[in-house]
Amino acid sequence: MGKATVIPFGPQHPVLPEPLHLDLVVEDEKVIEAIPQIGFVHRGLEKLVETRDYNQFIYVAERICGICAFGHSMGYAETVERLMGVEIPTRAEYLRVIWHELSRIHSHILWMGLAADAFGFESLFMHCWRLRERVLDIFEKTTGGRVIFSVVKVGGVVRDIDKLQFNEIKRVLEGIKHDYNQLCKAFLKDTSVKNRTVGVGYISHEDALDLSMVGPFARASSVNNDSRCLGNGGYKFLSDFQPIMDGQGDCYARVKVRALEVLQSIDIIEEMIAKIPEGDIAVPVKGSPADGAESSNVVEQPRGECYYYARGNGSKYLERMRMRTPTSQNLGGMTKVLAGCDLADVNMIVLTIDPCISCTER
Amino acid sequence: MGSFKLGAMTLGGLFKKPETIQYPAQTKPMPAGLKGHVVNDVETCILCSICAKRCPTSAIEVDKKGRTWAINRFRCVQCGSCVRECPKQCLTMDPHYASPATQMEPSVFDVPEHEKVQAEV
Ligand code: SF4
Ligand code: SF4
Numbered sequence: 001m002g003k004a005t006v007i008p009f010g011p012q013h014p015v016l017p018e019p020l021h022l023d024l025v026v027e028d029e030k031v032i033e034a035i036p037q038i039g040f041v042h043r044g045l046e047k048l049v050e051t052r053d054y055n056q057f058i059y060v061a062e063r064i065c066g067i068c069a070f071g072h073s074m075g076y077a078e079t080v081e082r083l084m085g086v087e088i089p090t091r092a093e094y095l096r097v098i099w100h101e102l103s104r105i106h107s108h109i110l111w112m113g114l115a116a117d118a119f120g121f122e123s124l125f126m127h128c129w130r131l132r133e134r135v136l137d138i139f140e141k142t143t144g145g146r147v148i149f150s151v152v153k154v155g156g157v158v159r160d161i162d163k164l165q166f167n168e169i170k171r172v173l174e175g176i177k178h179d180y181n182q183l184c185k186a187f188l189k190d191t192s193v194k195n196r197t198v199g200v201g202y203i204s205h206e207d208a209l210d211l212s213m214v215g216p217f218a219r220a221s222s223v224n225n226d227s228r229c230l231g232n233g234g235y236k237f238l239s240d241f242q243p244i245m246d247g248q249g250d251c252y253a254r255v256k257v258r259a260l261e262v263l264q265s266i267d268i269i270e271e272m273i274a275k276i277p278e279g280d281i282a283v284p285v286k287g288s289p290a291d292g293a294e295s296s297n298v299v300e301q302p303r304g305e306c307y308y309y310a311r312g313n314g315s316k317y318l319e320r321m322r323m324r325t326p327t328s329q330n331l332g333g334m335t336k337v338l339a340g341c342d343l344a345d346v347n348m349i350v351l352t353i354d355p356c357i358s359c360t361e362r
Numbered sequence: 363m364g365s366f367k368l369g370a371m372t373l374g375g376l377f378k379k380p381e382t383i384q385y386p387a388q389t390k391p392m393p394a395g396l397k398g399h400v401v402n403d404v405e406t407c408i409l410c411s412i413c414a415k416r417c418p419t420s421a422i423e424v425d426k427k428g429r430t431w432a433i434n435r436f437r438c439v440q441c442g443s444c445v446r447e448c449p450k451q452c453l454t455m456d457p458h459y460a461s462p463a464t465q466m467e468p469s470v471f472d473v474p475e476h477e478k479v480q481a482e483v
Contacts, residue, residue: 054415055443056416059418059439130381141393144393145397150439150440150442158442182370186367
């Protein structure tokens, strides 16, 4: 038995896209404890709700995260719509789902690229990001932005997608599917990838439930908690939805769940495009949320369930806007998984929870 | 199990058109709806200040007395609220990005007194 040593990991580390600090207590090459620390990129966005009215805050909400920007603007808009009792047009709900699922595809492919980079498979990383670029091009053409879209507003959406664009989306997604299946083969069947992921960072179903883990991290330990099942917003129009789960609970299972979710999202978008009705894309919203009115909402972000809470005070400024993001739920699980792992596996494990620190700190 | 699962795709890439372009010698075409920068047609602007009130970043400043309409491009986040809310539809979103500037100051536009001109005619 060696002497316990503390190794600092982050906030600047090649594997981390965002600043997260871990104090790794190691003995020989084994991590015996990991103590996380966040707070490097806090921006006080929730406080801004006091100085931006409920229409303006949507542009703050979508800046919570650069990857799930659309999800946050949609989650916020739905919460305020509930607060004010606004029914949005069906076409707007469909459009929101289409953009949200496109965000999930780009988030998951981005993550898969980062994971490939973490285990040193550079060409796989390049191929992932090459495919992601095509999704960003769809966003650029349909919303006018690549990362921040500003297409959601309270009461609907501000842009429509026409038939021509839908056809192009379908064509691009077909192309992505073809290449993506080959990438999946590399992720799920390649020996060198499996060596780094199979059996690494195991967390049991019971622990996942105990630690209230969410998203693909939990679904890889067969926790059925995909909030798309609740049928909020446009998800109620899906003919069938079965969350993707896996029981292995290791890094390989987490890669697998995300890899399959991309294909599932492509199917959802295709179904939505086939079924989308004609009609308006927004309704006018007048007035302010009532004093003391409260509402809450959950949205399945690419990283897991995100919870929104809003309270009105009779003016056009909200009294309180609160979000609980998926990564803050998953940090407990991450420290649990890290205890007992090999030092060389730390980066792989940290990445497979897909931490989004700027979401967590807001 | 097995290795080189990505081999076919990577080797195939040798015979395909490159996915990247030689920026800045080449640039990508800009889609029509791209959010580049906000342009005001000062001929139609009535200086009503609605755009300034709707802007989430307070990027627009309207001076009714001095007859100027100013936008701070360093604050503007291209959200498009002003373009949607302008009652005279004189604001548009140009698909070209604003060029870099050496000084962080707002772009100020003089708004001609069109109503008066019309009255005189
Ligand atoms: S809203 Fe339109 S008309 Fe009014 S000040 Fe702004 S640009 Fe001019
Ligand atoms: S586009 Fe948005 S941020 Fe820019 S000036 Fe208009 S309202 Fe303000």
